[in-house]
Amino acid sequence: MQQMCPRCHEQYVIKSGISNAGRYAGLVGVLVANSTASYQCPNCGKIPMSEFPDEFQSDVKKKRTLSVIGAVAILVLVVAFFGWRVM
Numbered sequence: 001m002q003q004m005c006p007r008c009h010e011q012y013v014i015k016s017g018i019s020n021a022g023r024y025a026g027l028v029g030v031l032v033a034n035s036t037a038s039y040q041c042p043n044c045g046k047i048p049m050s051e052f053p054d055e056f057q058s059d060v061k062k063k064r065t066l067s068v069i070g071a072v073a074i075l076v077l078v079v080a081f082f083g084w085r086v087m
């Protein structure tokens with residue numbers, strides 16, 4: 001998903017906030033980071049979500065929802081797995 005910067009219309013925006021959380025927290029961290037990631041332009045810096053076109057905003061919201069559902073599903077599976085082993 002590549003989105004042109006809504007300010008300068010010269011650069012593609014970059015998703016930020018993924019790398020560190022993902023490195024330390026594994027898959028769940030990636031999913032959580034994905035749900036809170038922000039976008040920035042190499043020229044203009046951080047761009048608020050409200051400046052992006054509606055189409056892009058709804059696409060991001062959809063992906064965030066899926067990420068949250070995925071993170072919850074993994075947590076439930078992990079808890080179920082360890083709960084089963086304790087018994």
Ligand SMILES: [Zn+2]
Binds near residue numbers: 005008011041042045
């Ligand atoms: Zn820009």
